[in-house]
Amino acid sequence: MPHIVVLGAGVIGLSSALRIQAEGHAVSIVARDFPSGSETIDAQSQINYTSPWGGAHNRLVPPTNPAEELEHAMSLRTFDHMRAVQARHPEAGITFMKGIEYLEAPNEAYRALTEERAHTQLGMKGFRLLEKGELPEGVEWGCEYDTWCVNPMVYCSFLLRRFAILGGKVLRREVRDPREIFSWNLEAGPIDVLVNGSGIGFGDKNVFITRGQTCLVANPCPATVTRQNADGSWTFCVPRNFDGGTIIGGTKEPNNWDPNPSLEVRDVLLQNFAATYPQILDGEGKFTVIKDIVGRRPTRKGGIRLEKEEVGEAQTIIHAYGLGGRGYELSWGVADGVARLLAEHLSSSTPNKGEAKL
Template sequence: MPVANAHVVVIGAGVVGLQTAVTFLENGYDVTVIAKHVPGDKSSEYTSPWAGAQWRTHSTAQDFELQKWDLASYTRWFQTVDEEKKKPGQATKSGLAKFNNVVYWTEKDEEISNGPENVWFASHMRSFEVIPQSSLPKGAIAGARYDAITIDTTVYLAYLVDRITALRGRVIKAELPTTNGLAGALATAARLLPVYGVNTPISAFVNASGILARELVPDSAVHPIRGQTVLVRGVPPQLRTIIRGQGVSYVIPRAASNSTILGGTKQVGNWNQEPDDATTKWILESCKELAPELLNEKGEFDVLSVNVGFRPGRTGGPRLEVEEVQTEAGRFVVCHEYGHAGAGYQLSFGSADKTLGLLNDHFEKKLTRAKL
C-alpha cells in the first residue's frame, strides 16, 4: 500500500528510472525524476537510447526471479499491442511492434543444453515452435521461432515521459555531483527540488543511474558491456537472430521509423566510444543472410548510422536493495535499482514492481515501529 503523500525521487531517466516512475505514480505515489540525461539526449553515459531493442531473454534456467521480470514485460507489451489491435510489423503509439522471432544456434550452449524445445521460456512464448533440422540454414545446429516484441527506443522513452507527465509526475534535467559520494548527491537533490518549485518532502530515493552508478554509489562491480550496432533503412518481415557461441548477429526491426538495428557486439570492460570500422564491416556482412530484403540494388544495406552504447553490466547481476544514507540535508532512504546489463527494457516492469515492493515494505515497517 502506498503511504499517504509519499514523494519518491527517482535518479535516472533511462528505461529503468522512467518505468519505475510510472509504476510508483500508478500506485498512488508522487514522483519526481532527476536526471543528467533525458530522452532526446545522446551520450555514451546514457544507455537506453542505444538499445536494439527487443524482447529476448538473457535469464538462465536457474534465474527464477529474472525470468519473472522478463515475462512481466512480455505479457504487458503484448497487452498493449493487442489493445491497439496491431498486426505483426505495425507499431503501437509507444513504439512497440510484434514480430515473429527466428533464432538459430550454431553451437550447443547452456540455453539449448536440453534441446531447443526445452528452453525455459518455450511454454510462455506465443506460437513457439522448433525449426526442423531439414529447414536450418548452413552452419546452424538448432533453431526455434516465437512471437516477440521489438521496441523503437526513441519513441518508447518519449512515451514513458508522456505517461509520467500525464500522471502528474515531473522530470527535471539536472546532474547530481558524485564528488562527495551518494550522500553528497542526495543532499544536492534535496536542495535542488525547491529551486524547481518542488516543495514536497522526500520520502525516498530510487537510484536508477545505470552505468554511472559506478561513480555515483560508487560501485566498482558496475562495468560496461560495449555494444556496436548499425542502423539501416527498411523493415524486414521478421526479427532474426543467429547465436554464435560468444557472438550474436541480429536484425531488430523498428516499425515506428522504417529502420532496423543490425548487431552486434558484447565487449565486456571495453570503454571505446568510437565505432570500430572492422566491426561495422563484420556486422553488415554477417547480417546480409538475416535481412536480404533490406539490401539495395548493389547488394548492400542503406546505412543510416553506426552506434556505440555501453550496457550497464554488474558482477552479481542487477542491484535492488534498500539502504539508509546520512547526508548533510538529513537521513534518506534509497532503493538502488541498477545493473540491468543487456536486458534493461525487458526487465523494466519486473524491476519496477520489485522496487515498489521493497519501498512499500520499508515504509510499512517504519509505520509499525512508529506505532509501537
C-alpha cells in the first residue's frame, strides 16, 4: 500500500489527506499547527496558521478566463461536497444560507450575468438579481444565491478527527524544507509521495503574504454579505455559527507583516458594515465585539500551484498551494486535483522528471 505524507494541516492539507485516504492509501499528516478551539488558539503565535482565521465561505465569482473557469468548477465541486457532508454530519460546522453580493462598480462579467445563465451555465442555486430598492446607498448591482459557510475551528477539527478515526497518522513537526521529510523514519513506513499543502511555498518566489484584519462580533447574521467598493476595498460579514459569532471584514494588505490589530481599522470595518447591512445591529444599534483578528493569507502570483515535481531519485512532491483567500471555497476541487495527479503518478512505471501540471 503506498504511503503518502501530506505537509500542512490547514483546510487544503486536511481535505487532500482525506481524499487520498478514500483511495485506500496509507496517509500521514505532518504539520507545525493543528486545529483547536477558538477559545484556546493563540492569534499571535499561530498567525501564520491561516485556516482558523479564514472567512471560510463560498462567493459568487463569474469566470472570465480559463483559470477562473477551473476555479469555478472547483467551487461547484466543493459546494456539492459540503452539502453531502452537512447532510451526513450536522456536527461538522457547515451551515447553508443565503449569500448576498453588493457591487458599487460592477464589471462587465457581473453586468452581463442573468438569472438564466447563473442557474444553467454557472450552476448557482437560488440565484436572484436584486431590485434597485433592495440595494444599499451607493451600490449599483446586487444579487443573492444559495451558499455555505463554516466555523473554521469546528470544521477543521472535524476533518482531523475523521482522518484519525479512518486510520490516518499525525505528526507535529517544524519543517524547513519539504525534501527533508523523505529522510524521516515514520511509523507508516517509507514515503512514496509527499503532498505539499503547507501554503507557504518553501522558496517559491511567487508567494507573498496578504495581511487581513477582521473583527469577530457576537451579533448573529442570517446571510453572508459582501460589498465590493468602487475604490477596491471590501466590506463583508461571514457568520461562523455553532456559537462562533460573525466575522466582520476586511482588509487586504500585500506584504504587510504587522501582527497587531488596529482599533482605528476596527472602527472603520464596523461602521462600513453597519451602513451596508444595519439589520446585524442589536436592539440598541450596536455590535458586541469579541476580538480583533489579524491573519496572513499565503497568496501566489499566477494563482494556484497544483502540479507534480520530481525533486530527487524516487522523491515526488505534489504541490497544492497558492489559493489566497479562496482556500475553503475551492478545497475539495483542489483535493480532487491532488488525487488525480497522485493516481497518474502511481500508475506510471517510469514517471517523467521535471514538472507535470494538472
